[in-house]
Structure formats: C-alpha cells, structure tokens
Amino acid sequence: MNPADIINIVKARNPHEPEFVQAAEEVILSIAPVLEKNPEFVRLRLLERMLEPERMISFRVTWLDDKGEVQVNRGYRVQMNSAIGPYKGGLRFHPSVTPSVLKFLAFEQIFKNALTGIPMGGGKGGSDFDPKGKSENEIMKFCQAFMGELARHINHRLDVPAGDIGVGGREIGYLFGAYKKIKNEFTGVLTGKGIGWGGSLIRTEATGYGLVYFAENMLQTKNDSIKGKTCLVSGSGNVAQYAIEKIIQLGGKAVTASDSSGFIYDESGFSMEKLEFLKDLKNNRRGRIKEYAERFKNVVYKDLDEKADHNPLWAIKANCAFPCATQNEVNGKDANNLVKNGVTLLGEGANMPTTIEGINILIDNGVMYSPGKAANAGGVATSGLEMTQNFMGDHWTREAVDAKLQGIMKNIHDTSLAAAKEYGKPGNYMVGANIAGFLKVARAMQAQGVI
Ligand SMILES: NC(=O)C1=CN([C@@H]2O[C@H](COP(=O)(O)OP(=O)(O)OC[C@H]3O[C@@H](n4cnc5c(N)ncnc54)[C@H](OP(=O)(O)O)[C@@H]3O)[C@@H](O)[C@H]2O)C=CC1
Numbered sequence: 001m002n003p004a005d006i007i008n009i010v011k012a013r014n015p016h017e018p019e020f021v022q023a024a025e026e027v028i029l030s031i032a033p034v035l036e037k038n039p040e041f042v043r044l045r046l047l048e049r050m051l052e053p054e055r056m057i058s059f060r061v062t063w064l065d066d067k068g069e070v071q072v073n074r075g076y077r078v079q080m081n082s083a084i085g086p087y088k089g090g091l092r093f094h095p096s097v098t099p100s101v102l103k104f105l106a107f108e109q110i111f112k113n114a115l116t117g118i119p120m121g122g123g124k125g126g127s128d129f130d131p132k133g134k135s136e137n138e139i140m141k142f143c144q145a146f147m148g149e150l151a152r153h154i155n156h157r158l159d160v161p162a163g164d165i166g167v168g169g170r171e172i173g174y175l176f177g178a179y180k181k182i183k184n185e186f187t188g189v190l191t192g193k194g195i196g197w198g199g200s201l202i203r204t205e206a207t208g209y210g211l212v213y214f215a216e217n218m219l220q221t222k223n224d225s226i227k228g229k230t231c232l233v234s235g236s237g238n239v240a241q242y243a244i245e246k247i248i249q250l251g252g253k254a255v256t257a258s259d260s261s262g263f264i265y266d267e268s269g270f271s272m273e274k275l276e277f278l279k280d281l282k283n284n285r286r287g288r289i290k291e292y293a294e295r296f297k298n299v300v301y302k303d304l305d306e307k308a309d310h311n312p313l314w315a316i317k318a319n320c321a322f323p324c325a326t327q328n329e330v331n332g333k334d335a336n337n338l339v340k341n342g343v344t345l346l347g348e349g350a351n352m353p354t355t356i357e358g359i360n361i362l363i364d365n366g367v368m369y370s371p372g373k374a375a376n377a378g379g380v381a382t383s384g385l386e387m388t389q390n391f392m393g394d395h396w397t398r399e400a401v402d403a404k405l406q407g408i409m410k411n412i413h414d415t416s417l418a419a420a421k422e423y424g425k426p427g428n429y430m431v432g433a434n435i436a437g438f439l440k441v442a443r444a445m446q447a448q449g450v451i
C-alpha cells in the first residue's frame, strides 16, 4: 500500500479528527522509504497498527464546585502503544481537549519516547476541564475526581502519566495523593512529582532545557551556537519558562513570551530577574502576560487576534524561534514571516506547533527545523530518569540528571541526523526523527508477533 492510500484510510477511519490526521500524515510521508525497503513491515501492517490506539479510555468526571454545584467533565486516557515499554505521556487539562487532540499527542509520544533510548511506550490523557479561574479547592476536587476513575487503568509498570498543558506540579501533587489513597500504595505511578516525595531534580526544567540543548547541537553542526542569538519564544508556561532560562544561561537573548490572551516583545531581552517575575506571575499568581509589560519599561504588549491569518509574534526580527505554547501556532504565513525576518532555526518546544504547510516552507527555505518529537523529548526522557530512580529507590543530584539529559538530547540529535542521511534526506530532522523512532517500535512489534 502506498503512503497516499494509508493517509486516505486514516482520514476515512477518523473523520472528525483533524489533529490526529495531521500528525499521522507527517509520519506516514516521512517513513515511506522505510516501508519500501522493508516489505515485511508492510505485510505485518505495522504502521496501520501503530495508528490505532491499543486502548482508549473515556470517562465521566463529576465534581462539586465551591458553590456546591455539580460539574461534569470528560476524562480520557489514550494507551497508544506499549511495544517498547509501559505507556508514558502527559495529562492535559484544557477546554480544547478532544479525542483527536489526545490521539495526536499519544501518537507523537510513541516515536518521541522511542528516540529517548529509555524503554517507554506512548500514551496521553486529559480532560476538557478548564483550570483557569478555578479556586485551589476546585482544582483539588477535580484532580481527585479525575483520579477516582483513572486509577483503575494505570500503575507504575503499566501506564505512567505526567503533566502537560494545565497540569503542573500542583496538579500532579493532588493526582498522586488521590492515587495513593485509592490504591493504598506508594509507587512511581506519576512523574513530575515534588522533590522529597519521589520527584527527580531537573524534571521541571527538562523540556525547556532539553529544547535549547537540542538547538545548540543543531547549531554546532554549522560551527555556531546560541550565544548572541536573538530568540522568539511563545508560551509562558513550563516549557517556555525553562527554554528562556537556558537561552539566557547560554548567552542568547529571548525577546518574546505569550499566553492565550496576547504576547510581549521585550527588545532588550529577558534577564534572570525578569524571568523570575514571569515565573511568579504564571506559577503562583496565575496572572496574564500583559502584566509583564506593565511591570517593565519599553515592553510592547499585543492582544491575540483570533481572526488574524498570522501571529505578529513570528514577524519580529530574530535568529531562532521556539514555539512553546500549543499545536498549530505557526502557520504558512508565520513561516514565511520567520524566513523573511532572518530566522534560521526553529525548534519545537510544543507538540506539533507548526502546520504541515509551515514546515514545508521552513525546510524549503533552508531553516534548520526540529520537530517536537525530537526537540522537546527532554521532558519525557527526564520522566524516564525519574521512573528509574523510583525503581532503584535512589535520588540523583542535579548535576547527574542534567548531564544525562544533555547526553540524551545529543543522542537524539545524532540519531535523527544519521537516519535522515541514510534515507537520502541529509539535514532533515523531521524525516530522521520519524524514521529512527518508527524503526525502533516497528522492530519490537515485529518480534512480539501479531497481537
Ligand atoms: N510540560 C512538559 O514537560 C512538556 C510539554 N510539551 C508541550 O509543550 C507545550 C506547552 O506545555 P506546558 O508549557 O507544559 O504547558 P503550560 O500549561 O505550562 O503552558 C502552556 C502555555 O501555552 C499557552 N497556551 C495554551 N493553549 C493555548 C492556546 N490555545 N493558544 C495560545 N496559547 C495557549 C498558555 O497560555 P494560558 O496561560 O493563557 O493558557 C501557556 O502560556 C504543549 O504543546 C505541550 O504538549 C512537550 C513536551 C513536554
């Protein structure tokens, strides 16, 4: 079967799932040469099998708000593929969560986790619950109700969730507490736990740090580095904050950040002091990014215009771009603006932030482009290190975990580059990452029979 036929089957089987179809299409087109070289993979229908979740759990989450009123949300866990290890991947709490969004994320997670070199399968979950504007008590109540059902379907050897959009250290704490109470056991069933109760040092920083380590590896292939580079960053949550921190530490200048209301442009760049303000604003006070422009001089703030055909954040002059907010935040027009304004590297901190049209424009114009499944894999990789520490009953130092993270990011970089070269697309990190991830999972599925 040729790639176009497989894409048509995916579209027909998942008619209302545009995000999932988009993620599938990118992988199917990338791995076409692997299928040509390995007819056995085609006969075993490995790709089609990877495109169907092994199990998808959908459940009702009922909870009482502060007014004593009953609230009803939807909860999900997509257990996508367990060929190389227990299902692993975050939980997203956001009103935009649908089966399509979680299936795309779980599908991406299969290949990302394979690239880390740590034995982890792919999974993802979440809810359409909106944490914005909820009280501390309501967040806790929701997490407890969500885990009330999820606990039946996970354990530390089967499926290990973590955070994603709307799920940070606070939510992991409430989810972990609820699981412990329901199951009467203390195990590493979640990652991103607090230091002192099973968490790993550097997990909080890992996705953002790993992203910038990956970019540094890309630049090194051109005898260049982040030092002195002006960088555009979107988002202001976990990934964005630590990407900005690592850019500053490596001598670059991060000039933007955003949230779902708008973005700030600080031409003089983030300092550590300004970053601390952002962290406090977003992690403790849970305020809007606009406050950054009110607090510091010479900062431009722009409201997000949902009807606009492009995002002006990506039209600012810079060298590097790191989308770290959400899916499809860089479209074709944005990609053209990035090229026009001198950007030569785009590293995806978010999952699938660039549309297929955007990716093609970047690659055709010689921009070094790294897909999320490679560039943002540092988060899940460090979750894997947290799982290892939990199994060993050990706790590694900050330096030890950071050194492992840097090693893993270099390895993903080199493996992706080598696969791209072997399959005739030198320098194409998207093709390389998809092929390297696919091959690892495909070989495991082949060895395990038709199940
Ligand atoms: N956390 C992790 O370890 C990993 C995360 N990722 C990916 O990174 C991205 C960011 O995750 P993370 O930083 O953890 O999440 P957070 O919830 O910490 O932050 C998300 C940020 O993105 C903004 N955002 C979310 N949805 C939208 C939207 N529809 N439009 C505009 N802005 C939006 C949020 O703004 P607002 O505050 O207004 O909602 C916030 O600034 C996601 O794509 C996630 O899947 C990838 C690998 C690992």
Ligand SMILES: O=C(O)CCC(=O)C(=O)O
Pocket: 088, 089, 090, 091, 112, 160, 161, 162, 163, 164, 191, 351, 376, 377, 379, 380, 381, 383
């Ligand atoms: O650490 C994890 O397990 C989750 C990370 C994640 O959700 C992601 O890589 O997108």
